[in-house]
Amino acid sequence: MPNYKLTYFNMRGRGEPIRYIFAYMNAEYEDIRIEPENWPAIKPSIPYGKLPVLEVDGVILHQSLAIGRYLARKAGLSGKTDLDDARIDALLDSIDDFITAFPWSYEVDAEAKKKQDEYLKTAAPPLLAELEKSLGDKQWFVGDSVSLVDFYWDTFSEDLESFHADFAKDYHKLQALKKRVRAIPAIAAWIKRRPITKL
Incomplete structure (x- = not known):
């Protein structure tokens, strides 16, 4: 088993799908969590100045989706065919x-809340309708088994619910998918033991 070191902020965000994969594959890794006040001093040493990064036996990978895809292949969370992989990627x-376009702000003020609410009001329904259409009556987004995109949907919808509790609540198939992801024993165990963070 490679030696893994994941470096991200002390939050779920873009690090959480990666942590889900580690939990799913029952792999040991070092979960390095950076506090915001320490980030300016650390940032110059991080490739492209962005987190997360994953160190694999001394080799540093950056970009959360690239890391996720790399680990997904190892964990059996990729598609069964090249076409399935392309659908997952899309x-x-x-x-x-x-x-990425969501106006993230960790300061609770009226202006930030207004921007977030407006974005969710206008941009969320088209996306959610397309995602629910893609899911259809299937158990998982692509193929007949769970994949990285199912994890990604669960973790980021949870984050958006932190800003807007009603996010996607009327999309029952997508909500049922979240429950299926969280019912996977390894994921349920991780959610139970993970550090409690605001996001």
Whole structure:
């Protein structure tokens, strides 16, 4: 088993899908959590100045989706065919586009809340409708088994619910998918033992 070191902030965010994969594959790793006040001193040593990064036997990987895809292949969370992999990638990128454009703000003020509410009001329904259409009556987004995109949907919808409790509540198939992900024994165990953070 390789020696893994995951470095991310002390939050779920873009680190959480990676932590889900480690839990799913029952792999040991060092979960290095950076507090915001320490980030300016650490940032110059991080490739491209962004987290998360994953060190694998001394080799540093950056970009959360690249890390996720790398680990997903090891964990059996990729598609069974090249076409399935392309479908997973397309869904991942669609969710990630939405998340990247979300006006994240950790200061609770009226202006930030207004921007977030407006974004969710206008941008969320088209995305959620497409995701629910992609899921259809299947158990998982792609193929007949859980994949990285199912993990990604669960972790980021949880984060968005921290800002807007009603996010996706009317999309029952997507909500049922979250429950299926969280019913996986390894994921349920991780959620129970993980550090409690705001995001």
